[in-house]
Amino acid sequence: MEWLRIWMQQHAITEVECLLPDFTGNARGKILPASKFLKEGGMRLPENIFLQTVNGDWPEDDNIDWTERDMELHADINTPRLVPWASEPTAQVIHDCFDAEGKPVDMAPRSVLRRVLKLYEEQGWRPVVAPELEFFLVKKNEDWDYPLEPPIGRNGRPETARQSFSIDAVNEFDPIFEEMYDFCEAQELEVDTLIHESGAAQMEVNFIHGDALDLADQVFLFKRTMREAAMRHHVYATFMAKPMKNEPGSAMHIHQSLVDVNGNNLFANADGSHSELFLHYIGGMQRYIPSAVALFAPNVNSYRRLAFGDSAPRNMAWGEDNRTVGLRVPRSGPADRRVENRFAGADANPYLALAASLACGYLGMMQQLKPTEQVQGSAYNMPFGLARSLEEALLELEQCDDLRQIFGQRFVNAFISVKRKEYEAFFTVISAWEREFLLLNV
Numbered sequence: 001m002e003w004l005r006i007w008m009q010q011h012a013i014t015e016v017e018c019l020l021p022d023f024t025g026n027a028r029g030k031i032l033p034a035s036k037f038l039k040e041g042g043m044r045l046p047e048n049i050f051l052q053t054v055n056g057d058w059p060e061d062d063n064i065d066w067t068e069r070d071m072e073l074h075a076d077i078n079t080p081r082l083v084p085w086a087s088e089p090t091a092q093v094i095h096d097c098f099d100a101e102g103k104p105v106d107m108a109p110r111s112v113l114r115r116v117l118k119l120y121e122e123q124g125w126r127p128v129v130a131p132e133l134e135f136f137l138v139k140k141n142e143d144w145d146y147p148l149e150p151p152i153g154r155n156g157r158p159e160t161a162r163q164s165f166s167i168d169a170v171n172e173f174d175p176i177f178e179e180m181y182d183f184c185e186a187q188e189l190e191v192d193t194l195i196h197e198s199g200a201a202q203m204e205v206n207f208i209h210g211d212a213l214d215l216a217d218q219v220f221l222f223k224r225t226m227r228e229a230a231m232r233h234h235v236y237a238t239f240m241a242k243p244m245k246n247e248p249g250s251a252m253h254i255h256q257s258l259v260d261v262n263g264n265n266l267f268a269n270a271d272g273s274h275s276e277l278f279l280h281y282i283g284g285m286q287r288y289i290p291s292a293v294a295l296f297a298p299n300v301n302s303y304r305r306l307a308f309g310d311s312a313p314r315n316m317a318w319g320e321d322n323r324t325v326g327l328r329v330p331r332s333g334p335a336d337r338r339v340e341n342r343f344a345g346a347d348a349n350p351y352l353a354l355a356a357s358l359a360c361g362y363l364g365m366m367q368q369l370k371p372t373e374q375v376q377g378s379a380y381n382m383p384f385g386l387a388r389s390l391e392e393a394l395l396e397l398e399q400c401d402d403l404r405q406i407f408g409q410r411f412v413n414a415f416i417s418v419k420r421k422e423y424e425a426f427f428t429v430i431s432a433w434e435r436e437f438l439l440l441n442v
Contacts, residue, residue: 004077005038008091017083017092018043020073021109021220023298023418024054025349029073029095037093044070047097050107051418054299055425059417071097071105079217084186085228094217106408109351113213116355116406119362120258125266127358128257128338130209131219134250134346135226136243137173137201138236145432148243150200151235159200169196170203173235180229187225189218198310199247209255212354219252219350241297241345242304249305249312250346254357255330257338268334275337282339282371284364285327285357286316289343291400293386294393295356296344298419300426303389305345313342315385317375324379343386352415359406390423 008016016037018029028049032040046068051058079094096114097105104111120127138148139158150158153172163169170177177194184191190208197204205222207215223239230237242249258266258277267278289296297306305312313326318339320329328340344353363369375382387393394416397403404412 001038001041001075001077004075004080004093007080008034008038011082011091012089013091014088015086015090017090018073018075018095019092020045020049020095020097021349021351022052023050023109023349023352023415025109025220025223025347025351027220027224034091042072042074043095045073045097047071047099047105047107051414053418053422053425055422057421057425059421061413061417063413064417069099071099071108072102073097078214081187081221084183085232092221094220106410107414109349109355110213110216112407112411113216113351113355115408116358116362117212119406120358124261126259126261127212128209128259129212129215129354130207130255130338131215131350131354132204132206132251132253132255133219133222133239134197134202134204134252135237135239136199136247136250137176137203137230138238138243140234140236147245148238153201162198162200163196164198166196169201170194173201173233176230176233176235179232180226183225183229184222187221189222189225191222197248197250199244199250202247202250209257212358216350216354239346241299241302241306241347242308243301248310251305251312251342252344252346252348252350252353254341254344254354255338256341256357256361257336258361265335265337267339268337270334272334274329277365278337278339279371280365280368281361282318282327282364283369284362284367285339285341285360286318286364286371287369288360288363288400288403289316289326289341289356290386291396291403292356292360293343294390294397294415294419295352296341296348297387297390297393298349298352299345299347300390300423302345302347303387303393306343306386307384307388313379313386315379315382316372317379317382318371319375319379322375322379325375326379329374355407356403359403363402363406390419394419394423 013034019027022028048068073095075093083090083092097108139151192208193206195204226237317325318327319325321331341357
């Protein structure tokens with residue numbers, strides 16, 4: 001804590017945003033004067049903060065403890081960063097959650113990821129991950145009944161054609177991205193590449209590979225940063241999985257490898273061939289991702305991307321240098337051997353998506369599961385092999401004892417309850433399609 005005090009003094013910090021990610025991946029917490037933050041060394045919040053739905057409602061579930069016990073929140077001293085858009089010198093610090101006995105609160109997404117990482121640590125393994133996050137820029141939309149539209153670029157016109165990898169199309173929004181990069185640099189977010197994706201005003205940022213918890217923190221903070229940078233230019237940045245009917249969906253592809261205590265890649269043999277551990281890892285992902293898909297696709301909108309989105313994986317096929325599969329092995333040398341999980345949407349909570357991906361691979365290694373033969377052609381021609389709705393996905397998770405054991409019963413019960421309540425709320429809304437085609441025709 002002394003290091004944190006010195007850091008805050010060096011930056012003349014007057015306020016501290018004490019953050020924790022909720023199930024949706026949004027920032028919750030408190031804003032404190034710097035002096036109070038340093039004096040108290042923590043804060044309290046009710047643990048039921050994790051039980052609120054994205055629309056502000058609460059599930060009605062007798063299996064949930066509704067006593068609203070306080071959590072003790074303690075700053076992770078590895079996470080202090082400046083808030084570069086604040087008018088006064090302000091810090092943001094991510095916190096971990098503990099109960100009255102000092103044990104991690106098992107419902108907290110950061111605790112779930114730490115729980116999975118501890119399993120790897122016990123085996124002498126360290127996961128290395130690199131997320132790739134897609135998102136759309138859209139016109140400000142103040143009427144949620146009105147479809148989203150691409151924003152106006154510097155040429156005065158919205159995009160209409162698809163502009164994959166176009167430099168000029170990215171340059172249309174240079175002021176936004178220059179500010180985004182400035183904000184990221186101030187926060188030490190290791191954003192690497194920026195590219196234009198296939199959708200109108202759809203972009204992708206890649207993060208430099210590293211520690212799973214640190215990368216989850218960076219994605220969590222980047223979403224907040226990108227929204228802020230866009231808003232300052234009267235544009236929205238959205239991480240919805242499928243925000244527009246005729247545009248592709250947005251994913252969060254997760255590259256992952258495994259190293260030992262000396263940093264040696266455990267997914268490749270010395271001759272460059274795939275190791276047995278690597279094949280078991282893929283076998284575990286094939287076996288368990290269908291049960292974990294609710295953590296990769298946690299919202300009702302997520303399944304519009306998986307079921308109908310362009311370039312979205314449809315089944316558990318895997319293959320080398322093949323972007324039609326859900327589990328892609330990029331062309332690489334032994335030191336860089338990795339697998340790319342293409343199932344997660346941009347709307348996924350990064351802590352839970354990383355925890356789920358690593359948990360599936362871990363189970364495969366521990367159970368020595370073997371993968372299917374890799375696919376050589378297009379996997380889009382193969383049968384659909386995933387849940388088609390949030391309701392189906394939650395049932396798959398609920399029935400998987402192995403994943404319940406890894407994530408913890410209390411977290412799984414809470415997550416399912418919250419997401420079922422969201423699904424029920426969504427299902428009460430009568431859509432424009434129903435009014436157009438059913439009102440006078442049935």
